[in-house]
Amino acid sequence: MYIRIGSKALAFILCFLFVWVALTGAEKVLIPNIVNISRDSTDAIIIVDKSRQMLYVVKSYLSNPIVPADTFRVTTGKVNGNKEKEGDNRTPEGIYKIVGDIPGSQLPPRYGPLAYVLDYPNFVDRLMGRTGSNIWIHGRNEEITDFQTKGCISLHNHSILELRPYIKVNRTRVIIQDTIKNVTQRDYEIAKLRWKTYLANWKKSWEIGDTSTYFQFYSEKFTTKTYPSLRSFKESKKALERRYPWKSIDISQILVLETKYESEISFQQEYICPEFYSIGFKTLRLIPEKGLFLIVNEDFARTKTRTYIKDAIKNFLREWISSWESRDISKYISFYDSTFSSRGMNLEKWYSYKKELFDKSGKIDIEIEKIQIKSTKKLVWEVSFLQKYSSSIYKDYGRKILQLKNKPGHFKIASEKWERIR
Incomplete structure (x- = not known):
């Protein structure tokens, strides 16, 4: 028994096989349209190749920039080329986002059970004076042949439902181009x-x-x-x-x-x-x-x-003082940088000095006021304030100057100065 295959059908099958091998074969797939420099992973990205009348779903990982997930036969605009104006029957080319979905109950039967709305015209389209609207990815209640639509991207009804799990409205990106090429x-x-x-x-x-x-x-x-x-x-x-x-x-x-x-x-x-x-x-x-x-x-x-530095430093000081008043030496020393120095002591000697004072002091009370903050060097903060200190063995009052390093949530004390007032 022989089955006759028309030239158009044969061309489609060969094209499909070629692209499928390109996207799922043993060799790594690489396309210049998605360049992953340092993103750990992405949501699904939709790629539409107008010349092949195919839609590909891919994901990108730092270890593997293009990972094919699914492939669908589509039909696009009746007229070749990038969309320029309302009614030109062209499918736009560019980078788009799916910004909405329309259930089948709200669609004419010819659009199938589901439609996804693209943000055409996007910013670049508007900048370049391109017009038109209502560019969708939708189903179709009839057989698909090449280049049938007025500009939309249309799939078989069962295909649009199979595509649905990959879509996140207001997040999924859609790349549309005349031809998608694999590169070395x-x-x-x-x-x-x-x-x-x-x-x-x-x-x-x-x-x-x-x-x-x-x-x-x-x-x-x-x-x-x-x-x-x-x-x-x-x-x-x-x-x-x-x-x-x-x-x-x-x-x-x-x-x-x-x-x-x-x-x-x-x-x-x-x-x-x-x-x-x-x-x-x-x-x-x-x-x-x-x-x-x-x-x-x-x-x-x-x-x-947004975090304001003034507020972040005040929170840091409150936590630092709390660890000091509670005489929790492990927590207290965690506020200090490994490069810390003060009065000839490095961090290790500072730890021993403070631990001895904590062990002797009993109850500790600390009050600070007139906090001033300035920064003239990158990620370095000079914080000065008046400090009143009292414990069971000692009382003091003066100006303290701390040098903090790093960003909010990672502040560390790099140095500490004390000027006694009385």
Whole structure:
């Protein structure tokens, strides 16, 4: 018995097998669209290859940048190319987020049992004047053939339900591109080094206050909710440079998504200056300009409430005093840095000295007032206050000066000075 297979069907099968081998074969899969620099792991990322009419679900790990999870046959816009305007029947290309879902009960039958809403037009689309709306990933109540939709991405009804476990609304990223290409390990490492160097130079110029270099990373088209123009952004950054003598910036969990039309770099950012400490995720959005990728937008989402240094140091002092008054030598000494020195004593001698006093002193009462805090060196804080000390064997009053190191939650006393007043 022979089964006749049409040329289009055969082409699809061969294409599917080729791509499936590329994404699930023995060789490691590497694509330039997802560059994992230091992210431990990601949620599922959806990749749509318009030329092959395929949707891939992948995850990324630091040890393995592309791990295929699932593959689905899709159909996209009737007209080739990137979407530019309402009604052009093209599927947009770029980096998108799933921002909503619509159950089948609220959909016409032709959209199947479920639809996911993309954030088209995204920031870059709006910046470039692209129009249109209602770009979905949805089901289909009829057989799928290539390039059938008005711009949406459509799957078999059973496929959209199989896709559902991978989706997290307002989190899942969708990369849409005309053609997704596998690259060699060498090419992937080159792309990784390029982005790693780009971000390191951006961070360094910001951290050391080299605004001339820092601003070169930004496009004249730059705008955010806070800054309506690059000019207002520059003015704000220059004012902060005048206000703070230093800043410390650490970035980690770096992931780069890239397409022909835009790139997106997201990472965890820790920022500390003499006044406050913040931690959260920053996203940089870039477009190709003048042979470079330039930043056109950025946003920052805190993962913890901003910590003000003044409050953090006062909390540190309260806990330090509590351990002192309770004569808990193990807890007390934990507030001191390994490099601590005072009155010719290192940390080990300070421990012995304080332990002997704790053993002799009985009840200890400490009161402090007129706390002053200043910082002119990175991650170093001079804290001075008036201190009243009393115990069963000794009383004293004077000014104490502590030098603290590190950031909130990790403060340590590096040195201690005492000036007796009476």
